[in-house]
Amino acid sequence: MQTMEQCFDPFPRLETERTWLRPITHEDLEDMYAYCSIPVVSQFTTWDAHQSREDTRGFIDFIQNQYETRKIGPWGIEDKGSGNLIGSCNYVNCNQSQLTAELGYVLSPSYWNKGIMSEVIRRVIRFGFEEMGLERIEAKCMVENIGSARVMEKSGMTYEGTLRSYMQVKEQRLDLKLYAIIRVDFESGCSDS
Secondary structure, X not given: OOOOOHHHOOOOOEEOOXXXXXXXXXXXXXXXXXHHOOHHHHOOOOOOOOXXXXXXXXXXXXXXXXXXXXXXXXXXXXXXXXXXXXXXXXXXXXXXXXXEEEEEEEEOHHHOOOOHHHHHHHHXXXXXHHOOOOOEEEEEEEOOOHHHHHHHXXXXXXXXXXXXXXXXXXXXXXXXXXXXXXXXHHHHOHHHX
């Protein structure tokens, strides 16, 4: 088993039935801008919709820096059928001493309600437990983000409660729903993942 740092050097490439999970490159700029510039995509995120390709280029530069410094960076979600980048998924707020991590993700609205993100999250969760040695994986969403809550539930995560007035986002103090899966849950339902 690898440690959190070792397993991202080189950056792992993963596969699901309909997607490739791989590093994001500057060649993805147009695909990423296409979905990151849509206001509904960033409605329930901490970031604003990209106003220009320069916004997207700056974000990709940030991602590249994460890869280069061996920090955990996002997987680009590539649709196997089209070869287009359709979203991203990553571990954020990793705590090596506690063996915990938090998931974050975004998907192009053209691919919503097709089970793709749940498929991706299940694969990334499996990687977290089997390759990173995590004991707990969690994710949070704004209370109004019903779609994200549904993704977490379909991915095997359990709703643990609402964190009241948890985060300041876009000049609003928000409640967040907390979901998690722990190793024993994953191992008891491993054949379903």
